Amino acid sequence: MGIELSWESMQVLLAFACYLVGVAVLGIVSHRFLTKGSFVNEYFLGNRGLGAWVLALTVAATAISGGTFMGFPSLIYTNGWIMALWICSYMITPLMAMALFGKRINQISRITGAVTVPDVFRDRFQSPILGVIATLLILLFVVFNLVAQFKAGGLVMKEAMRLPPAPATLDSTRVDEGKNLRLRFTLTDGRPQEMTTPLPDERAVFLPDRTVVDDQVRQARVFFDLDGQMLEKTVRFPPQQFTLFGWSNGIDKGYLIGLVIFAATVIGYTTYGGFWAVTWTDVLEGIVMLIGVVAMAFLAVGAVPSVVSQGETLTGLSAATELLRQRDPELVFGPGPKNFLPLGMAFSFFLMWSLIATGQPSGMVRLMSFKDTPSLRKAILLVAAYYVFTYMALLVIFICARAIFPTEYLREIGTEGEPDSIMPAMTRELTKKLQLGGMTVGPFVAGALMAAPYAAIMSTVAAFLLMISSSLVRDLYQRTINPKASDRTLKRISYATTALVGIVVMLGAINPPRFLQYIIVFTGSGQGCAFLFPMVLALYWKRSTRQGVLAGMLGGFAVLLGMYVLGWIDSQTRGVENGIGRWCQVTLGGLPGWGEPRLDSFAPLYMGGVDPLLWGLMASLLFTVVVSLLTRPDPALTAKFFPTDATGSGYQLRT
Amino acid sequence: MSDPEKSAALYRNARREAVVAMVLFLVAMTWTVGYCYLRGYLHTPDQQIHEPLDGGPALAAYSNPVEGWLVRTGLAVPRSPDDLGIVLGMPDWIFWGVFVPWILCAVFTMLYASWGMSDDDLGPEAEGANDGH
Secondary structure, eight states: OOOOOOHHHHHHHHHHHHHHHHHHHHHHHHHTTSSOOHHHHHHHHHHGGOOOHHHHHHHHHHSSSSSHHHHHHHHHHHHTHHHHHGGGGGHHHHIIIIIHHHHHHHHHHHHTTTTHHHHHHHHHHHHHHHHHHHHHHHHEEEHHHHHHHHHHHHHHHHHHOOOOOOOEEEEEEEEOOSSEEEEEETTSSOOEEEEEEEEESSTTEOOOOEEETTTTTTTEEEEEEETTTEEEEEEEHHHHHHHHOOOSSSSEEEEEEHHHHHHHHHHHHHHHHHHHEEEEHHHHHHHHHHHHHHHHHHHHHHSSSOOETTTTOOHHHHHHHHHHHHHHHGTTTTOGGOOOSSOOOHHHHHHHHHEEEEEEEEHOOOOOOOSSHHHHHHHHHHHHHHHHHHHHHHHHHHHHHHHHHTTTTOOTOOOTTOTTHHHHHHHHHTTTOEEEEEEOHHHHHHHHHHHHOOOOOHHHHHHHHHHHHIIIIIIIIIIOOOTOOOHHHHHHHHHHHHHHHHHHHHHHSEEEEEHHHHHHHHHHHHHHHHHHHHHHHHHTTTTTOHHHHHHHHHHHHHHHHHHHHHHHHHHHTTTTTHHHHHHHHHHHTSSSSTTTTOSSOOOOOOOOGHHHHHHHHHHHHHHHHHHHHSSSSOOHHHHHHHHHHHHOOOSSOOO | OOOOHHHHHHHHHHHHHHHHHHHHHHHEEEEEEHHHHHHHBOOOOOOEEEEOOTTTTEEESSSSSSHHHHHTSSSSSSTTOOOOOTTTTEHHHHHHIIIIHHHHHHHHHHHHHIIISOOOOOOOOOTTTTTTT
16 A cells, blocks of 8 residues: 555655755765764764753754644644743743753763763762662653653654555444544554544533535544534544554554655654764754744744724734633633633642743753853853743734634543644645745745654654753763773664664654643652752752752652552552452552542542642752751762862852 | 952852842842732632621621731732733733732843953863763
8 A cells, every 4th residue: 555645745744754854965065074083972962062052952952842733723723821820930931951050960960071960960069879869769760751752753754745545434422421522434454543632611512413514625524512602523433543563453544654755754864963963953953943933933923813892993913812711711811711720720830831941951951062152142042032932922823823723632631642733734735825936935944844743753852852861971981880881882882872762753753642631740850859859959058968868869769759649549459349449549648739629540649739740849958958967978079079269268158 | 279369259259249139138028929929819718798786887707817908908909900010011010019029030130241340260160070980
C-alpha cells in the first residue's frame, strides 16, 4: 500500500523540508567546530563560548517545548482567558532562571572544569556518590520526558502530512454512559474500528438523524442540540494503519512515518554536531517559533468576525472576548470552566513554570557555558522580550480560535493519544486564503508556521538527548569507570551513546503509554524538586554539606513521588471492599485531598489544594538545610569555592 | 587559580542579584495571583443565595471558608457575566492582573540586566578540565 498525499499536504511538507535542510546544514557546520579543543568540553559544552544571542535563544528554545505548542493552545481554547493567569509566571522566569545563579554556577564550573550538572555537585563537595545519584535522577526524569517529546514530534509531523483517513463505511452511532459519542466503522478489509469523541457539552443531545457522511474527505459531521442551539463536531474516519511485525493492533501509519522522520533528523544532527549543533539549531528554531506565532497572532485577530455589543461594533481581540463572554461567561472570568484554576492551583502554576524552568539541569548546563557576563546580561534582556511576544501571541491566537470555532475542536478529554488538533486546524484556517501572484500559497505558509511547534519539540529533545549522553559518558564512564579514557575513545563512545539513546527512546514512543501527560508533569516537577534548592544552596550557602544536598535531592524527589503514589492508591482502592483496599481508605482517608474527585487514576494527590510540586520543593529545602546544619562542611572546600578578598569580607554576611 | 579579589566580588554581586530576583518573584506572584483572584473570579457560591430569617443581607454559602470570608469582607469582589470590561481586547482583570505586571516585569528585567547587574570576571577554565579527575 502506498502513501496517499494531497497537493496541500505536499506544500506543507515542502515547507517542512526547507526547514529541515536548514537544520541539517547547521549540524554539519557545527561538526567542524568539534575538531578544536578538548572533545568532551566541546561536544557537551561548546567550550564555554556562548554569546548573548545564542545563549538567549537556546535558553528560550529549550524551555519552550512540545507542550507549549500542542497542549497549551488546546488548554487556552478549552478554558479561555484564565490561561493567562495559568501561564503568567513566565514574566519572572528570565530573571529567575538566569540571574538567580547564572554567574555563580558558571564561576564554580570554571574553577573545577565541570561539564555537566552532576559534575558541579560532585566537585563542589568532592563526593563521587553525589555525582552518581544526580546522574541517575537526571536519567530517570529525562528518559521518560523524551518519550513524551518524541510522541509530540510524531504527532506534529502526522498533522503536517495529514494522510487521508482510511476508506470505511459508517455502521452505527451511539452515546455511551461516559458522555462520549462512539462511531462504529468498517474498514475496507472488513475489520471494525470505533472512533470516540466526547459530547460538546454534558447536556448536549446527539441528533443521530442529522449525521452527514462525506466519503470524499472521509469524515462524518455529527450534530447536537444544546438548549435549542445547534452544535457541530467533525469526526474523521479511522486512520490508515500499519501492522508491524505482526503486532496485533495496528499503529497509525501517519504517526509512525512522522515519528521516524522526526527521530531521524533530531538524532542525526544531535549525534553529529553535539552541543554546537544543538545551540545553533536552537537559534534557528527560536527565530522560526517567534516569527511563526507573531504572524499567526496578526492573522488571527484579523479573522475574528465583528460583533455588536451595547450599540458598539467590536472587532479583533475585543470581539473575540465579547463572543466568548456571550457564549460562556466562565471563559472570561476565573476560575474558568469546571473550576479549572482555583486559588491553590493558581499559586501552584505560578511556582511551577518559573521554578521548573530554573531547576532544570538542561537549563543549568546552558548557564555553565556562556563566555562572559555581558553575554549573560544581554541574554536575560532578550529572553524577557522573547517570552512577552511568544506567550502573548499564543494567548491572542487561541482566544481568537475559540471565537472562530465555537466548539469544533474542544479538547478530547479522556482520549489520550488524540492529537491536540486546534493548532494545526487554526494554522490551516488562517492561511487558506493567502495568495501570492495568483497562486494559493496558504499551505506553504501553514507548513512554515507548523514548523514552529516542530522546532520547539526538536530543540527540547536535542538538549535532553545531549544531557543523557553527557550523563552516561562524562558522569558514569569518564569519571567513574574509566578516568584515563583517551579523547578518541570518548569521541566514539559519545557518538554511539547519543545515537543509541535516541533510538531506544524512539522505539519507546512507537507505542507510548497512555498516561504520558502525567509523566511530563511528573518529570518536570521532579527535576525542580531534586535540583533547584540543592543547587541554589550549594552555590550560595557556605554552610551547606554534601549530606545536606544529598538529603535535599532525594527528599524532594521522594515527597513528590509519594504524592503521585498516594493519588494512585486512592484511585485504585476507592470502593474496594476487600482487606487491603479498606485498610488503605481507612488509614489514609484523613489525608487532606484524599477522596477528592480526580480526572483519572494517575492524577496525584493534591494535598491542601496545591500541586505536589509545592510539597516537594518545601521538602527539598527543609532537608537540605536541616541535614546540612546537623553535619559539618569541609573547610578546604569552603575556602576553595567561597574566596575571601583582602578585607576578609568575601563571603561573610555583612551585618 | 583566579584572582581571589575578583572571585569574591563576583560572589557578592551574584548573591545581591539573586536576592533581587527573589524579591521580584514574590512581588509578581502576590500581585498577579492576588489581584486576579480578588477581582477576576466569579466566586460562584456553592449553594443558592438564601435570605436570612432576620431580614439581613443575603448570604452566599461557600464550602471553602477562606473564599467565604474574602467575599463577606468585600476583599474579593464576585464578578457577574454582565459586568465585563474590555481593555485592549482583554478582560479588565487580565489587563490589570496579568498584562500590566508582565510588561512591568519585562521592563524591569531589561533595565536591571542592562544597568543593574554588574560585569564580573568569571575566572579562567581549570587545568585538565577534560580529565576524569
